[in-house]
Amino acid sequence: MYAILTPLQTAPFSGPSNPEIDFQNPDLLAPPSTDFGSVGSGKWSLSLSPMRLLSGGWVRYEDELVMPLGDEMAGANIHLEPGAVRELHWHSIAEWVYVLAGETQISAVDQQGRNYFGTAKTGDLWYFPTGVGHHLQATGDGPSEFVLIFKTGLFDAAKTFHITDWLSHIPFGVLQKNFGVQGSDKWSNAPSKQLYIFPGEAMPSDTVAPDSPQGQIPEPFVFPWSEQPYEEFDGGKVKTVDSSTFKAAKDFAAAEVVLEPGAMRELHWHTTADEWSFFIEGNCRFSVFTEVAARTYDMSPGDVGYAPISSGHYIENIGNTTARFLEVTDSAEFEDISLTQWLALTPPEIVKMHFGVDDETVASLSKTKNRVVPG
Known part of the structure; x- marks a missing residue:
């Protein structure tokens, strides 16, 4: 028997388990109390x-x-x-x-x-x-x-x-006729199966x-996205690309996000597309809220995350090193709605009625979009 120590509890196992996977996924082993329902798997390594x-x-x-x-x-x-x-x-x-x-x-x-x-x-x-x-x-x-x-x-x-797969299934005479070399041995060395x-x-x-x-x-x-500058925030930086800058790519947009330890990609959602995330460096917590459930995942380099259209989500750097990841959307424009900006631009009385906060708290909300917030 071994025990997994989490911030919430110790979860003992008397039967078999895989400790390496358990240690990599503490938010599945002992989910935050705010998780509920069934989202479906939004993570794959x-x-x-x-x-x-x-x-x-x-x-x-x-x-x-x-x-x-x-x-x-x-x-x-x-x-x-x-x-x-x-x-x-x-x-x-x-x-x-x-x-x-x-x-x-x-x-x-x-x-x-x-x-x-x-x-x-x-x-x-x-x-x-x-x-x-x-x-x-x-x-x-x-x-x-x-x-x-x-x-x-x-x-x-x-x-x-x-091409090799296709041509290996074309009669040799037809292939020669297509290329205008009938009666020769040209193209006789073409592969007999797919090369990939x-x-x-x-x-x-x-x-x-x-x-x-x-x-x-x-x-x-x-x-040349590597040459494009980042937008700097307190706690990290972000750069985006879409069809307005990469004009050939009319149906994809993306952000490359860098987070310092403890920093977070703010609470947000996308109005026109799903988000496919790929984690390149660091260790992050990725949480997705759908209309019927919420689930939190622990992400490491080489992991893929997914947030469906309009699903609220955030990504938090929970490691001791810089985290870097991609957010890819199947849309012509990279767009998102910031929860903080939405509340800041909503009549203050409505916000206070919802959350029981005071005027000072509402006034402190940023009216401009801060895609990264510090730890």
Whole structure:
């Protein structure tokens, strides 16, 4: 038998349990007294997702099958060894990506025959619209790693079409006819099965895309978010991106939030979209309130959180180090409603009638949005 010590109580186990998981999730082991009802699982650790190991890298993912609350967005995590290639492919749903580490070159060709070639570095973004063919390659001195978000609750619904998989199911004569090389042995070395990720040699840094008679894709698919400034707050900082700044990405918006120990992403909700959160550094408490329930989760690096549209939530840094995470919404604009600002701009008498507070308390509420509050 062992005991788990929490701020509220000691919870003894006489039977089997997993102490490592218990210690990582104290707010599930001994939920705050303010939690109630059943929200459904709003947390998933990518450490629990099976990896698909390939020559040159790996991929793992989460979707609503493992995190039922997340029925509008699903995510994946891909790692490429230096020079490795994520093969030419396309999706039936748009792809939005944040680079966690390394440098990745991308190329794409759209339905008008226009092309694009660019490089995304750590902290940058890229985006591919539905159906646009593209490839990825780790081109820096080390590996590259990134998280991908799709606007669907089921990862399989993102329907990835791989060029090697398709061509391996085309009769060789048809393939030669398509490329105008009948009667030769050209294309005979095409793979007989899907590659997905495979080793390669990094292209030179001065590589450019072939000239297209149709021109280049006008809005870049890479956005240098790493170069954008943060908005500073007492206790942390936030920077946002949406279709007004990353013009190619018309159906995703995001915030990157940095919290000092004890600081909190203020109580808020989103009016037009769900929120898919990804935790990069530090340890946080993430609490979600729906119209019928409330649940609190403990988040570590590599964890995914989810808050449905209009659900009130907050994220608090409960560790001793800086915390950093993403908030991604499937919307053209990053917007939220601040609880504090709402109350500050509501007639004071209404606020006092609701909460029994005095004039001084109401007057102290900020009429401007403070997305981070200090500890």
